Amino acid sequence: MSHGIELENVTRVVEGVTHLADINLKLEPGAFHILLGRTGAGKTSLLRLMAGLDKPGRGTLRADGADVTRVDVRRRDVAMVYQQFVNYPSLTVYENIASPLRLAGRLRGQELDRRVRETAAALRLEPYLQRLPAELSGGQQQRTAMARALAKDASLLLLDEPLANLDYKLREELRTEIRQLFRDRPAVVVYATTEPTEALLLGGKTSVLHEGRLLQTGPTLEVYQSPATERVGQIFSDPQMNLWDAELSPEGGARLSPEVAVPLSGHLRGLAPGRYRLGVRAHHLRLSPGGPGDVRIPAHVEVEEVSGSETLVHAAHAGLALTAQVEGVHRHPYGAPVELFAPPSRMFVFSPEGRLVAAPPFSPEAPAHGQD
Amino acid sequence: MARIELRGIAHAYVPAPASEQDYALRPLELVWEDGGAYALLGPSGCGKTTLLNIISGLLKPSRGQVLFDGVDVTAAPPQRRNIAQVFQFPVIYDTMSVSENLAFPLRNRGLGAAETRARVEEVAELLELTPDLRRRASGLSADMRQRISLGRGLVRRDVAAILLDEPLTVIDPHVKWLLRRKLKQVHEQLKMTLVYVTHDQVEALTLADRVVVMNQGRVVQVGTPQELFERPADTFVGYFIGSPGMNLLPCTVEDGAVVVEGQRLPLDAGVCARAREAGGEPRLGIRPEFLRRVPEGTPASVRVEVTQVEDLGRHKLATARLGTQALKVRLPEEERLSPGEACWLELPPRWTTLYAGGRAIP
Numbered sequence: 001m002s003h004g005i006e007l008e009n010v011t012r013v014v015e016g017v018t019h020l021a022d023i024n025l026k027l028e029p030g031a032f033h034i035l036l037g038r039t040g041a042g043k044t045s046l047l048r049l050m051a052g053l054d055k056p057g058r059g060t061l062r063a064d065g066a067d068v069t070r071v072d073v074r075r076r077d078v079a080m081v082y083q084q085f086v087n088y089p090s091l092t093v094y095e096n097i098a099s100p101l102r103l104a105g106r107l108r109g110q111e112l113d114r115r116v117r118e119t120a121a122a123l124r125l126e127p128y129l130q131r132l133p134a135e136l137s138g139g140q141q142q143r144t145a146m147a148r149a150l151a152k153d154a155s156l157l158l159l160d161e162p163l164a165n166l167d168y169k170l171r172e173e174l175r176t177e178i179r180q181l182f183r184d185r186p187a188v189v190v191y192a193t194t195e196p197t198e199a200l201l202l203g204g205k206t207s208v209l210h211e212g213r214l215l216q217t218g219p220t221l222e223v224y225q226s227p228a229t230e231r232v233g234q235i236f237s238d239p240q241m242n243l244w245d246a247e248l249s250p251e252g253g254a255r256l257s258p259e260v261a262v263p264l265s266g267h268l269r270g271l272a273p274g275r276y277r278l279g280v281r282a283h284h285l286r287l288s289p290g291g292p293g294d295v296r297i298p299a300h301v302e303v304e305e306v307s308g309s310e311t312l313v314h315a316a317h318a319g320l321a322l323t324a325q326v327e328g329v330h331r332h333p334y335g336a337p338v339e340l341f342a343p344p345s346r347m348f349v350f351s352p353e354g355r356l357v358a359a360p361p362f363s364p365e366a367p368a369h370g371q372d
Numbered sequence: 373m374a375r376i377e378l379r380g381i382a383h384a385y386v387p388a389p390a391s392e393q394d395y396a397l398r399p400l401e402l403v404w405e406d407g408g409a410y411a412l413l414g415p416s417g418c419g420k421t422t423l424l425n426i427i428s429g430l431l432k433p434s435r436g437q438v439l440f441d442g443v444d445v446t447a448a449p450p451q452r453r454n455i456a457q458v459f460q461f462p463v464i465y466d467t468m469s470v471s472e473n474l475a476f477p478l479r480n481r482g483l484g485a486a487e488t489r490a491r492v493e494e495v496a497e498l499l500e501l502t503p504d505l506r507r508r509a510s511g512l513s514a515d516m517r518q519r520i521s522l523g524r525g526l527v528r529r530d531v532a533a534i535l536l537d538e539p540l541t542v543i544d545p546h547v548k549w550l551l552r553r554k555l556k557q558v559h560e561q562l563k564m565t566l567v568y569v570t571h572d573q574v575e576a577l578t579l580a581d582r583v584v585v586m587n588q589g590r591v592v593q594v595g596t597p598q599e600l601f602e603r604p605a606d607t608f609v610g611y612f613i614g615s616p617g618m619n620l621l622p623c624t625v626e627d628g629a630v631v632v633e634g635q636r637l638p639l640d641a642g643v644c645a646r647a648r649e650a651g652g653e654p655r656l657g658i659r660p661e662f663l664r665r666v667p668e669g670t671p672a673s674v675r676v677e678v679t680q681v682e683d684l685g686r687h688k689l690a691t692a693r694l695g696t697q698a699l700k701v702r703l704p705e706e707e708r709l710s711p712g713e714a715c716w717l718e719l720p721p722r723w724t725t726l727y728a729g730g731r732a733i734p
Contacts, residue, residue, distance in 0.1 A: 312578065
C-alpha cells in the first residue's frame with residue numbers, strides 16, 4: 001500500500017471549460033508540496049478536488065492506496081486554509097480552534113484544551129485566545145484560521161494562497177513560520193501560490209500548473225534550475241526571464257541580432273544548428289562583465305526601477321527586450337545607451353516549441369575568489 | 373498639476389479626541405512637489421489611506437490645512453479639487469466600450485468630440501490599449517481593467533494629481549511588473565504629481581522618486597529609495613524596508629566603540645557620544661546585504677556560528693548566531709556555507725547605523 005495522495009489521469013470540465021486536464025501526481029506525507037501557477041491555472045480546482053469538495057469528471061483519486069474519488073468531503077480527513085481568512089465571527093479565537101475538534105469528537109476535556117493551547121502557542125496566538133476575530137489584525141485572523149486547520153491534525157492539509165491578502169511584512173514573517181510548522185509533520189501538505197519567491201522560500205517539492213495542465217514536478221530548486229519548458233521558466237521567474245530568438249550555427253554561434261552572438265562554450269557546445277530560444281534570468285544580466293566570456297549587448301534604457309538595494313534596468317536592443325536586475329543604485333535617463341553583459345554559462349536553451357534543450361550546469365563552478 | 377502642501381494636518385475619527393492615542397493621524401507637515409512621484413508606504417492601519425483621503429477631499433482633517441498651489445482647499449469636496457483617483461478594484465462601466473470608458477471623464481466636462489477623441493487615442497497609445505478601444509469592457513482581464521481605470525485618470529489634462537490606492541493588489545505578479553513599468557514610463561513622459569499608496573515595499577521603492585514611510589499614524593521618514601535602504605532614520609524603517617529587514621542588535625556604547633554580545637566594534641567617537649546623550653536603548657543596525665564574510669582578524673568583524681542556510685535561487689540567505697542574537701546574512705549564490713560552521717562577518721562601518729531610542733544617530 002502506498003502512502004499519501006495519488007491522482008491518476010484526473011480531468012475536470014465545467015460547462016465546456018477545462019479546469020484540469022489529465023493530472024497525474026503523487027504527494028507523499030511529510031513533504032511540503034507547492035502548487036505554483038498564475039491566477040486561473042487550476043490551483044484552486046485541484047485543491048478542491050483533493051479535498052473532495054468537487055469530483056473529477058474522469059480519473060481516480062487515492063488516499064493511502066484507497067480509492068476516495070467519490071467519497072464525500074465530510075468523510076475525508078482533510079483541513080483547508082483559504083486566501084480569505086475564514087473564522088467564526090461570533091466565536092473567540094479559542095473556540096474557533098476548538099470547534100472542529102469538538103465536532104470530530106476525538107478529543108475532549110483536558111486533552112482538547114491542551115491541543116488548542118499548544119497550537120495557539122505555535123502560532124503565537126496565546127494572548128488573543130479570548131478575543132473575537134473582528135478584534136484581531138489580518139495576520140492574526142489568518143493565523144487563527146491556520147491554527148484551526150493544524151489543530152485538527154488531518155492527514156491532508158491544503159493551503160490556498162493563505163498569505164495573498166496579508167501585508168508584505170506579515171507575509172514574510174508567516175512564511176518562515178509556515179515552513180517551521182509543517183516541517184516533520186506526517187501529513188500531506190499542499191500549498192498553492194502564484195509567487196516564485198514564495199515557492200523558493202518554502203522549499204519542498206514544486207508542481208507547476210498552467211491552464212489546467214501539470215507542466216513539471218520535482219524538488220523546488222531543481223524545477224527552478226532546470227525548467228522543462230519555456231513556460232515553466234516564465235512562471236518560475238520574478239521578474240520574468242529574458243527570452244530571445246536565436247539562430248545557431250557552428251561558425252557564427254547563437255546569433256541574437258546582426259551585432260550580437262553568443263559563443264558556444266560549456267553546456268552550449270554541441271547543439272545542432274537551427275533556431276532556438278535563449279533564456280536568461282534578470283539577475284544574471286549585468287552592467288559590467290562578470291567574466292571574460294560574457295556577451296556584450298549594446299542597448300537603450302527604457303525605464304529603470306530602483307528598489308534601494310538593487311535596480312531593475314529595462315532596455316531594448318534591436319527589437320529584443322532586456323531586463324537586468326542589478327545590485328546597487330544605477331541611474332540612466334530615458335533612452336540612454338547602456339551595455340548589458342550576459343554570461344553564456346547561465347543561459348537556458350529552448351526549442352522553438354519551448355522545450356528545454358540545455359540548462360546551465362546545476363552547481364556553479366567554484367567561485368573565482370576560490371575560498372574553502 | 374499642482375504642488376500639494378499639508379500644514380499641521382492631524383485626524384481623529386473619534387468626535388472629541390482626548391489623548392494622542394485617539395489620533396489616527398498625528399500632526400504632520402508634508403509637501404508634495406509638482407510633478408513628483410511619491411509613494412505612501414506602511415503596514416495596515418498606519419494612517420496612509422487616511423492621509424490619502426485628506427488629500428483627495430474625501431475626508432476633512434480634524435486639524436490643519438491642505439493647500440493646492442498655495443490655495444487653501446481644506447473645505448473643498450473632491451470634485452472641486454481636480455483629483456484623479458485609481459482604486460484597488462477598477463471602477464469602469466461594463467456596458468461601455470474601452471474607448472467610451474476613457475472618454476467618460478471628458479464628456480462629463482463637456483469637452484468637444486474632436487479633442488476628446490484625440491485625448492483618448494493618446495492615452496490608449498500610452499497604455500497599450502489602442503487595439504482594444506472598440507471592445508466592450510465586460511469580460512476583460514483584471515490588468516486590462518486596471519489600465520482602463522488608470523487611463524480614465526490620465527485622460528484629463530487639468531488634474532492636480534493622480535492618487536492611487538493599492539492599484540496592483542488584485543493583479544497577478546507577472547503582470548504587476550508590466551503595469552508598474554507602464555505607470556513609471558507614463559509618469560516620466562507626463563510628469564504628473566502622483567501619490568501611490570501601498571503596503572508593498574517593492575512597489576513603493578521601484579515606482580516612486582520619494583517614499584513617505586508611515587507607522588502608527590506618524591510619518592517616520594521621507595526619502596529616496598536609496599536613502600531609505602542605506603540610511604533608515606528609524607528602526608521601523610530599517611525593519612520594514614528590505615526583505616528580510618535590517619539586523620538590529622542590542623549593544624552597549626563605549627568611547628569610540630560599541631560592544632555586541634561581548635565583541636567590540638570600533639565606531640565614530642562623535643556618534644557614540646551623541647547616542648549616549650540621546651538616551652534610550654542603543655541598537656546597532658546593519659542590513660543582511662552589507663554583511664561580508666571575511667578572514668579571521670579583519671577589522672570591524674565578529675565571529676558567528678551559522679545555524680541555517682536557505683538557497684533562494686538567486687542568492688542564499690543565512691542565519692547566524694552571534695551570542696544570543698540571530699543575524700540574517702545575504703550571500704551570493706555561489707557561496708558555500710553550511711550550518712554548524714563558524715565564520716567571521718565584517719560590519720563595514722559605512723553601512724552600520726547606530727540607533728538610540730529607535731532613532732538613527734547622525
